[in-house]
Structures are given as structure tokens and as C-alpha cells.
Amino acid sequence: MMRAGALLGAFGVLAGSASAQESSADLAKKLSNPVASMISVPFQFNYDRGFGPEDGHRETLNIQPVIPFSINQDWNIISRTIMPVIWQNDIAGPSGSQFGLGDITQSLFFSPKQPGPGGLIWGLGPAFLIPTATDELTGSGKWGAGPTGVALKQEGPWTYGMLANHIWSFAGVDDRPDVNSTFLQPFLSYTTHDAWTFTLNTESTYDWEDDQWSVPVNLMIAKLVKFDKQPVSFTAGVRYWADAPDSGPEGLGFRLAVTFLFPQ
Template structure:
């Protein structure tokens, strides 16, 4: 019901504040590119259920600013930051409720400004794990780093590709488990001429330390609108855990997001 209500308000906003179709469609397609040379600030809300033996609940608000930096005529440096604000209850048995910051992931992509002759857009660089969690159950208490990369192609209304990283811990609390984790995010999106975007992706994580998979599949719909000349993308969708770790969430979850765009 909450998702339906969100979509209803999304439709209302599109009627109140229409956007020129071509401009909106172009911006929506840029937003489908994780390393587009455009400042964007997403606020992404996620709800998951079924964690731990007591089927705990978890709500995460990811603040995810994307900031491009022009290095020269040919190259950009794209900064992508994920700062999670988390509320959770009984995610580790009778563990009670925690609320606060979780660990931050900072990624930097060195990316050519022009696609290849075949239309391929790509970027590579480092990813870093920063132990910013404000509670022991919200943090790995580890510093980590590793490589990250993204490759995609945009053809007509379609955007398809994948983003990946691998992070190893190298410092932190010796009493906590080491971090040795691979993240894989294949994605495909379709953007209409009136700036609706339909997206499907997975956010797969493999924990090499504990030999566990987590495979949430996300199906989302978004609409780009303007409010007082400010481009904003509104998104809602559902997720399903095709695989989950022993103490991770399972079944269905939900996602909604508001993204502020700052095109040049």
C-alpha cells in the first residue's frame, strides 16, 4: 500500500509540474548511468524483513551523492559515496533496537569523457570501506579497500551494464571478522520519451569469509519531474531475496528514492 501511495503522489507531481519531454528523458538516461558527469544526490529508502532467528526488521536510508570532477579534456573522476542511516530491530536474535550511521563506502572512478567507438562507457578505480558505524551492530569496525569498476552501454532507450567491487579489510578491531566481500550489480533500464524509467538489477554480495551469498533482485519504476525548476527523480519498487545469508533478510522488501539532479 505504501508503494502504491508513493506512485500515486508521483503521478500527481507529474501533472502539477510537467517537464519538457526531451530534456527530462535525457536527464533520466543520464541518471541510469552510474558514472554520468552530473551531480546527483539520491536519498534511497529500503525496508527488509526476516533477518536473524527472530525475523528482525531493518530500514536503511542511503544518502548517495555522486560528484564528477573534470581532470582534463579526456578524463573525469567520479566520486560515489554511500552513507547509510539505519534503524533495525532484533536482526541478531534478541538484540533490541539500534539506530544510527552504518559504515560508509567511498568509490572513485576514473572514466573517459567520451564513450568508445562501440559506445561503451567505463570507469575503474578504488573502493574504500570506512568504519563510520555508531553502534557495534551497525558496523564491521574495519577499514577496507579494493578495486571497483563499471561498464555499460546506452543504446536508444536502453541502458545495460554492470558495476562491481571487491573489498578486503586491512585494519580495525582485531576481535571482529575480516571483511572479504565481492559486490556485483548487473543492471538494465528502459527510459521512455516522457521520462519514465523501468529498471531491473541485482545487488549481489558474496562474503568469502563466511561463504555466504546475498542476492536481492530489485524491480523499480521512476519518473523525472521538475519542482520550481529543480529536476527530481522519484522512484519506487520492490525487491526479492533469491538467496540470503544465514542471518540476513529474506522474502520481499521495498525501496523508494528521491534524487536531486544538478545538471550543468
């Protein structure tokens, strides 16, 4: 906990006093932009059930720091990391319980600092799959890489766009299945003047090896508040699995998140 506190404190030093200069609504709207020039550290908890014949369940805490780096006066590199910590039980039949890390997904977006024609905000770059899982049932056992991109527009209170990547495996444990998957995340959000944000998205994955879709549809509500000068966003939502492999998950799940913001 002390290390986490020191890390957040370091981010706060980087942010300076900028958070006091932006309204809560402006910061909430920046959170809807995956390539905003703002450090954010989300802790996102997800619960899903219905895996396999034993009705297995999984709880996942995604730690997802987003850190922008300025290259020059025109361009940023946005680092987006997803590090899952997983608790699960009977997700592959009577497979018992596992707890530990999943595979890390690391994305880097090269993004213009100013919107393009028509207000288009975009970023392109590589995505990497890093086999950090501590159990074979919490990860793929494969190294992977591929392209990633995002494009969006922000008009008034609305934000809408799409984030996508495709990852192929190129190394790893020989007897584990290859990774060849496409991730698609269309999103639509509405932010009010008092910093409430309502978001609808999907986080769909197509597995080209098994010809299977996984399609969770998420509906979320977030509220940004400030503790002294520190902005924090709280999120709650539900998800419905519109499609998934026969082994699950299925039905309804839920999501809770806390995001610390450090505007630059």
C-alpha cells in the same frame, strides 16, 4: 535541515542553467549511468525483514551523492559515496534496537568523457570502506579498500551494464571478522520519452570469509519531473531476496527514493 538546504543550493549554483537545456528524458537516462557527468544526490530508503529467528527488520536510508570532477578535456573522476543511516530491530536474534550510522563506502571512478569503441562507457578506480558505524551491529568495525569498476552501454532507450567492487579489510577492531567481499550489480533499464524509467538489477554480495551470497533482486519504476528548473526523480520498487545467509533477510522488501539532479 538548513545545512542540507545550503548544500543543495550550492550544487544548484554549480549546475547553472544546464538543467533547462536538457530534456527530462535525457536527464532520466543519465541517472541510469553511474559515471554520468552530472551531480546527483539520491536519498534512498530500503525496508528489509526476516533477519534471524526473531524475524528482525531493518530500515536503511542511504544518502548517495555522486559528484564528477573534470581532470582535463578527456577524463573525469566520479565520486560516489554511500552513507547509510540505519534503524533495525532484532537482526541478530533478540538483539534489541539500534539506530545510527553504518559504514561509509566511498568509490572513485576514473572515466573517459566520451564513450569508447562501440559506445562503451566505463570507469575504474578504488573503493574504500570507512568504519563510521555508531554501533557494532550496524557496521563491520574495519577499514577496507579494493578495486571498483563499471561498464555499460546506452542504446536508444536502453541502458545495460555492470558495476562491481571487491573490498578487503586491512585494519580496524581486532576481534571483529575480516572483510573479504565481492559486490556485483548487473543492471538493465528502459527510459521512455516522457521520462519514466523501468529498472531491473541485483545488488549481490559474496562473502568469501563465510562462503555466503546475499542476492536481492530489485524491480523499480522512476519518474523524473521538474519543479521550475529543478529536476527531481522519484523512485519506488520492490525487492526479493533470492539468496541470503541463514540469519536473513528474506522474502520481499521495498525501496523508495528521491534524487535531486544538478546537470553540469
